[in-house]
Amino acid sequence: MSKVEITEAECPSCSPDEPTTHVIIKEGGLVKCEECGYVHAVPVQKKKTIKLRVIVSRQQESSVQEIEMDEDEVIHVGDEFVVEKDDEVSGVKVQSIELKTKGRPEEAVAKDIDAIWARTIDEVIVKIAVQKGAITESINHKVSGDYEFTVGDTIKLQGYEAVITSIKEREGRHNKRAGQVSKAKDIKRIYSRSLTSAFRYGGRTGGFKKSKVTEKSGGSRPRTTGSGLRRKSGGRS
Numbered sequence: 001m002s003k004v005e006i007t008e009a010e011c012p013s014c015s016p017d018e019p020t021t022h023v024i025i026k027e028g029g030l031v032k033c034e035e036c037g038y039v040h041a042v043p044v045q046k047k048k049t050i051k052l053r054v055i056v057s058r059q060q061e062s063s064v065q066e067i068e069m070d071e072d073e074v075i076h077v078g079d080e081f082v083v084e085k086d087d088e089v090s091g092v093k094v095q096s097i098e099l100k101t102k103g104r105p106e107e108a109v110a111k112d113i114d115a116i117w118a119r120t121i122d123e124v125i126v127k128i129a130v131q132k133g134a135i136t137e138s139i140n141h142k143v144s145g146d147y148e149f150t151v152g153d154t155i156k157l158q159g160y161e162a163v164i165t166s167i168k169e170r171e172g173r174h175n176k177r178a179g180q181v182s183k184a185k186d187i188k189r190i191y192s193r194s195l196t197s198a199f200r201y202g203g204r205t206g207g208f209k210k211s212k213v214t215e216k217s218g219g220s221r222p223r224t225t226g227s228g229l230r231r232k233s234g235g236r237s
């Protein structure tokens, strides 16, 4: 039993506001931040983790995977989490929950669950270069892999608009003609020009940040439940 126990906790050193993954060094409260290595004490109660069967469907196929979670964790239909199989990591969304008693509730405590039925959510990060005068910023935009971007279309990103000037695909094609369409999963980078005044959103650079993952726009992006996607298969407390 050389299993490493982990927990989610705020890190006073690198992440005081948002929990990061910590390795439990000593039962009773000494933890080490996996992001920055800072060792500190937090109140840790040990929880029993159990393995649940997750039947993941991807289009026509389905496969059985396992996820480890705290026995008292509550799972809801619509929750999203990450499952790992071999080296592949995929996001899944809970579609139905089957109890040991054969019921199919909207939510259940992990220890009562016999199996979770889920389908994959195929989201990808599309890199978008936004040219704004002399400045070009890169933005990471999260959308469904099948979402289509069209050269010449206007996209809305974090409160400003940009027009797509060209789309470079992974296999090398560079679409520059208006009306040419690429699916998000095939895109290496989108080039765009901002239509928004650089001074309109406060600050010289227009108030958008580098490499920020946008949470909105893009249309077909599935909803997330916030905490769901942060869940690790190692359980947490």
Ligand SMILES: [Zn+2]
Binding pocket: 011, 012, 013, 014, 015, 020, 033, 034, 035, 036, 037, 038
């Ligand atoms: Zn840290």
